Amino acid sequence: MVTDVAVYLVARLVLVAVLTAAIYGVGHLFVADFPVVVALLFAIVIALPIGIWLFRPLRERATASIALVDERRRKDREQLQARLRGEEPPKSA
Template identity: 75%
Template sequence: MALYVAARLLLVAVLTGVILGVGHLIGLREFPLIVALLFAFVLALPLGIWLLAPLRRRATASIAAVDERRRRDREQLQARLRGEEPPTP
């Protein structure tokens, strides 16, 4: 999950640099950083869907595994509290 978040932030940083670079190439020497950053956020949303799809799938799978483990642990705890034999995985 942390790798996916870092990749998204890196994508925004790269896009900000590209926007500022293009601004300098076309003669806008005083292009505001905040404007470039906002454009980068807007562009990074759809680009991240396509470019970071494998990372997103890995993050989703790891979250699902954690949820499954928590669900199993909760079922075992509830069974023990009822005095039953906890289900085996």
């Protein structure tokens, strides 16, 4: 799970970095002292919708990994609660 989420996070950050560089380069052509912060802010705003569309497979894989971990934790919690009540825990599939 951690690797899937990390890959998605790094991909989003790389997208922001690439967009920042592109916006800064274009902005520097028109304005001599174009601020990097402005380029970064524009890149973040632009990267939000582009990243959702562009990195859909990575996002779906990360979401599936999180769902698997969630399901495993839920089953473990049910088994623990059943043992604490003195019942036989539900069978794991």
